[in-house]
Amino acid sequence: MNSxxxxxxxxxxxxxxxxxxxxxxxxxxxxxxxxxxxxxxVGPLITALxxxxxxxxxxxxxxxxxxxxGEGYWALWYAAGDIxxxxxxxxxxxxxxxxxxxxxxxxxxxxxxxxxYPSPAIRLIGAALxxxxxxxxxxxxxxxxxxxxxxxxxxxxxxxxxIAVSIxxxxxxxxxxxxxxxxDFFQSVIMLIGMVWIATAALAEVGGxxxxxxxxxxxxxxxxxxxGRDLAFEGRWGIAIGAVxxxxxxxxxxxxxxTRHMAMARPITARRxxxxxxxxxxxxxSTPYLVGILAIIILPKLGDPELxxxxxxxxxxxxxxxxxxxxxxxxxxxxxxxxxLLQTGSVASRDIYQRFxxxxxxxxxxxxxxxxxxxxxxMVGYLIALLEPPTVFAIVVFTTSVLGSAFLPAYVxxxxxxxxxxxxxxxxxxxxxxxxxxxxxxxxxxxxxxxxMLAGIVGSTAAMIIVSLATQRIAPVPDYxxxxxxxxxxxxxxxxxxxxxx
Amino acid sequence: MFGLPLAxxxxxxxxxxxxxxxxxxxxxxxxxxxxxSANEDEEA
Numbered sequence: 001m002n003s004x005x006x007x008x009x010x011x012x013x014x015x016x017x018x019x020x021x022x023x024x025x026x027x028x029x030x031x032x033x034x035x036x037x038x039x040x041x042v043g044p045l046i047t048a049l050x051x052x053x054x055x056x057x058x059x060x061x062x063x064x065x066x067x068x069x070g071e072g073y074w075a076l077w078y079a080a081g082d083i084x085x086x087x088x089x090x091x092x093x094x095x096x097x098x099x100x101x102x103x104x105x106x107x108x109x110x111x112x113x114x115x116x117y118p119s120p121a122i123r124l125i126g127a128a129l130x131x132x133x134x135x136x137x138x139x140x141x142x143x144x145x146x147x148x149x150x151x152x153x154x155x156x157x158x159x160x161x162x163i164a165v166s167i168x169x170x171x172x173x174x175x176x177x178x179x180x181x182x183x184d185f186f187q188s189v190i191m192l193i194g195m196v197w198i199a200t201a202a203l204a205e206v207g208g209x210x211x212x213x214x215x216x217x218x219x220x221x222x223x224x225x226x227x228g229r230d231l232a233f234e235g236r237w238g239i240a241i242g243a244v245x246x247x248x249x250x251x252x253x254x255x256x257x258x259t260r261h262m263a264m265a266r267p268i269t270a271r272r273x274x275x276x277x278x279x280x281x282x283x284x285x286s287t288p289y290l291v292g293i294l295a296i297i298i299l300p301k302l303g304d305p306e307l308x309x310x311x312x313x314x315x316x317x318x319x320x321x322x323x324x325x326x327x328x329x330x331x332x333x334x335x336x337x338x339x340x341l342l343q344t345g346s347v348a349s350r351d352i353y354q355r356f357x358x359x360x361x362x363x364x365x366x367x368x369x370x371x372x373x374x375x376x377x378x379m380v381g382y383l384i385a386l387l388e389p390p391t392v393f394a395i396v397v398f399t400t401s402v403l404g405s406a407f408l409p410a411y412v413x414x415x416x417x418x419x420x421x422x423x424x425x426x427x428x429x430x431x432x433x434x435x436x437x438x439x440x441x442x443x444x445x446x447x448x449x450x451x452x453m454l455a456g457i458v459g460s461t462a463a464m465i466i467v468s469l470a471t472q473r474i475a476p477v478p479d480y481x482x483x484x485x486x487x488x489x490x491x492x493x494x495x496x497x498x499x500x501x502x
Numbered sequence: 503m504f505g506l507p508l509a510x511x512x513x514x515x516x517x518x519x520x521x522x523x524x525x526x527x528x529x530x531x532x533x534x535x536x537x538x539s540a541n542e543d544e545e546a
């Protein structure tokens with residue numbers, strides 16, 4: 001363990017903890033809207049980068065590099081969609097969701113669904129899916145954080161995991177959404193600098209991209225193709241399209257991401273945030289996959305592919321820079337873990353506890369209940385992460401595919417389709433989650449040639465359309481909801497709409 | 503380009519171009535969103 005690396009990490013941890021304290025003093029804990037949504041006053045740059053860093057996670061430093069290392073340029077199918085994920089999300093649902101959620105008084109992304117599709121079943125199913133899947137996703141980030149910290153410091157995994165989890169929980173508990181959003185911003189900048197630095201060093205090591213590709217082609221030409229090692233995915237467009245969809249269209253169905261729309265300062269924030277998101281992604285998204293591909297030449301005998309980015313940094317960068325890069329890697333992991341932890345705690349407190357257990361809890365009580373549940377979920381995640389369950393990549397792809405499949409039609413139709421009703425939304429959520437889960441667990445992508453995400457989204461979208469149309473007479477969308485949808489669609493200040501917040 | 507087959511070149515460079523075009527289109531088409539926030543507070 002070198003002292004520069006440790007110094008960078010300590011400095012980094014002090015800064016993120018300081019942001020947590022600053023956010024708490026800035027009123028984050030005064031009421032539930034302040035704790036869960038930062039008082040809806042987050043600007044475009046922070047919105048863009050919290051959206052991006054949350055969606056990318058430790059996956060970008062562990063899973064993405066490993067995929068590039070194992071499959072070559074096939075991995076870029078995932079990056080192809082990811083580059084546009086932010087702007088797609090913000091342009092399609094950002095502005096309308098921000099307005100609709102405020103008009104209806106929704107504080108969590110699951111409460112938002114119940115306001116749009118009024119039924120306790122929506123809240124219960126949505127909350128259960130979110131807590132289970134985001135809980136698993138948090139777990140993946142904890143494992144990534146523990147592995148990264150252990151590698152950097154040389155500490156045993158259990159101790160490294162404890163430190164990583166404690167710091168994430170500290171600032172999330174203190175500052176709520178505002179702390180998460182501002183630390184995400186800081187972490188995004190560190191991630192970008194660190195990743196570009198590693199990629200530059202890797203390119204210099206291999207003599208440039210053309211020389212690297214020639215060397216890789218000499219080893220195995222299939223690694224340069226778009227169909228993976230040994231052309232394992234050749235002609236399987238259903239899998240390639242699904243890979244593009246996971247981090248583009250799919251992320252419109254992720255409850256922890258769409259919450260970012262609800263916290264924006266103004267509806268127009270979505271516009272500038274979309275521009276910033278694309279700019280950030282153009283420089284960042286493909287880079288870890290590329291480093292993984294270059295590592296085929298740099299580290300041909302690498303044992304654990306998930307450590308490829310760490311190992312390339314360790315081999316090529318001087319100790320002073322390695323510290324910064326290691327902080328970047330921890331930043332990527334922590335910026336997602338904090339958002340997931342807060343979102344899971346928020347849903348458990350607001351959508352389960354307050355909705356079904358104690359409807360009369362005061363604002364202050366709810367802030368403390370939220371903090372308590374964040375702490376409890378974090379501790380359970382820590383204990384499970386100690387056992388080091390499946391790989392980070394496997395957990396992330398599973399949870400994101402199921403989340404996207406379950407919630408995508410519900411969130412998009414909420415603001416774009418007046419006929420989308422409660423039975424349609426329930427059927428869509430259940431069928432999307434079931435299809436994607438079955439596809440993953442039974443490995444149906446192999447015989448069918450369809451990515452779980454693609455199969456899940458087709459199923460949930462078809463269910464939304466068919467069931468909504470079939471049940472229009474027995475379950476029409478209430479007039480006040482249609483009126484609020486119209487108000488959210490119109491270009492006028494929210495305060496001028498005069499719509500009920502039922 | 504860069505020693506890559508054509509299909510891979512399109513995957514690596516074509517998608518980013520597509521998203522740049524999409525973003526520019528979005529920024530142009532959403533110019534009138536300013537009306538949506540006319541009377542609201544400035545962000546943090």
